[in-house]
Amino acid sequence: MFVHRLLSALVGIPVGIFLVWQGGLWLAGFVVILGVIAFQEYHATLRIRRIEVLREIGFPACAALILGAYFLGGPELLLFTQGVLALAVVSSLAFHLFAPVEGSRTMSAAATLLGVVYIGFLFTFTVIVREMVGPTRTGLPFGLHLFLLGWAATMAADTGAYAVGKALGRRKLCPEVSPGKTVEGALGGILGSMALALPLGIWAGFPAGHALALGALIAIAGLIGDLSKSIIKRDVGVKDFGTLIPGHGGVLDRFDSLLVSMPVAYFYAIAFLQ
Numbered sequence: 429m430f431v432h433r434l435l436s437a438l439v440g441i442p443v444g445i446f447l448v449w450q451g452g453l454w455l456a457g458f459v460v461i462l463g464v465i466a467f468q469e470y471h472a473t474l475r476i477r478r479i480e481v482l483r484e485i486g487f488p489a490c491a492a493l494i495l496g497a498y499f500l501g502g503p504e505l506l507l508f509t510q511g512v513l514a515l516a517v518v519s520s521l522a523f524h525l526f527a528p529v530e531g532s533r534t535m536s537a538a539a540t541l542l543g544v545v546y547i548g549f550l551f552t553f554t555v556i557v558r559e560m561v562g563p564t565r566t567g568l569p570f571g572l573h574l575f576l577l578g579w580a581a582t583m584a585a586d587t588g589a590y591a592v593g594k595a596l597g598r599r600k601l602c603p604e605v606s607p608g609k610t611v612e613g614a615l616g617g618i619l620g621s622m623a624l625a626l627p628l629g630i631w632a633g634f635p636a637g638h639a640l641a642l643g644a645l646i647a648i649a650g651l652i653g654d655l656s657k658s659i660i661k662r663d664v665g666v667k668d669f670g671t672l673i674p675g676h677g678g679v680l681d682r683f684d685s686l687l688v689s690m691p692v693a694y695f696y697a698i699a700f701l702q
Contacts, residue, residue, distance in 0.1 A: 436674050448575050451558045456498035463490040463551045466679040469669040470543045476664050480529035482520060482540040489516045490548030497552035498559065509549070516544045546687070547680075553690040560694070562702040565633030570702070573632035577639070578646055578693035580628055581621040582685050585647035588620020589613040606658045614651055621647035634701055642696050649692040650685030657684040 447455050467490050471481040489512055496508045520537040529536050557578065562570035593613025601609040622643035629639020657680060661669065670678020 436676055440673070444579070445576075448558060448579070449572065451569070451572065453498065455558055456495060456555050459551055459554050460491050460494045462679050462683065463494055463547055465672065466490075466547045466551075466669075466683070467543055469672075469678040469680050470547060470660075473660070473664050473666055473669055474539055476666065478531035479539050480531055480536045481543055482523055482529075482536060485516055485519050485523065485540050486543050486548070489513075489544045490551070493544075493548040493552050494555060497555040501559075509552075513544070513549070516541060550687040550691060553694050554686070557690050557694050557697075560697060560702070562697070563633065566631065568632075570632075570697075573628070573634075574693055574697055574701075575690075577625055577628040577632065577634075577642065578690055579686065581625040581643045581646040582650045582689045584624040585617035585621035585650050586685060588623075588647075589617030589651070592616025592620075602655055605655055605662060609651075609655070617651060618644050618647040621650075638696075638700055642693065645692050645696060646689040649689045653685045653688030656688070657681070 447458050464487055467481075467483065467486045471483050471486070474481050492512050493509060496505060496512065500508050520540045524533040524536065554575070558569075558571045558575045560569075560571035560574060564570050564573050566573070589609070590613065593608070593610045593616065596612045596616070597610030599611040600607065601611050601614055622640050625643025625646065626636060626639050629642065630636060634642075657669075661667070668677030669680040672678050673682050676682045
């Protein structure tokens with residue numbers, strides 16, 4: 429397992445850095461691919477419980493939301509996002525008028541909409557964060573600095589939580605959802621995230637206090653994202669959403685924390701850093 433994780437990191441991290449550094453359509457296109465794969469994993473997982481997640485709605489909705497986040501901005505992006513989500517609601521219900529599915533139609537529509545929001549909408553923030561503008565001390569794009577900080581802090585939180593939890597973990601954090609997570613591990617994740625967010629924030633020119641606060645919030649958000657994913661997996665009775673990434677599982681298993689931490693980074697930057 430550790431060897432698989434290491435090999436995945438040796439391949440994935442350089443590719444990720446390249447795509448984030450390039451930004452633009454390089455990153456947006458890659459995120460669209462991730463979103464479609466993640467929705468397929470979500471569809472296959474819920475189908476085990478005879479809940480038919482509608483790919484006919486989810487695939488185009490996720491792709492549209494992510495591409496809209498790149499091509500549009502301001503009021504236009506808000507209007508477009510509202511339109512896509514409204515159309516997804518109506519389509520998820522209207523679909524059942526013409527194509528019966530196995531199991532509950534209400535559950536099918538509700539699960540489809542959850543997938544569109546959880547995967548498609550939350551993935552848009554990876555693109556939005558990279559495209560943000562603001563002051564930096566390096567001359568590099570503000571969005572690049574913020575994305576790298578958010579991504580690195582999320583990984584540091586995962587690593588810190590795992591290491592501290594293994595060494596010192598005693599008190600269960602949320603045993604009914606994720607029995608392996610401990611309070612000590614969660615605190616280790618927060619400290620690990622803050623420890624990496626501080627130098628990355630200072631490098632970007634962010635005030636040290638804001639870098640530390642952002643690191644802590646990213647760790648907490650990532651933990652919530654991880655536990656939220658675990659709720660779905662535990663309800664269905666699976667260990668992972670997929671097997672695409674050796675040592676990690678599927679796309680949703682690897683990016684669950686980032687889906688929640690990037691919106692936190694975005695709103696924090698809007699409030700305090702721009």
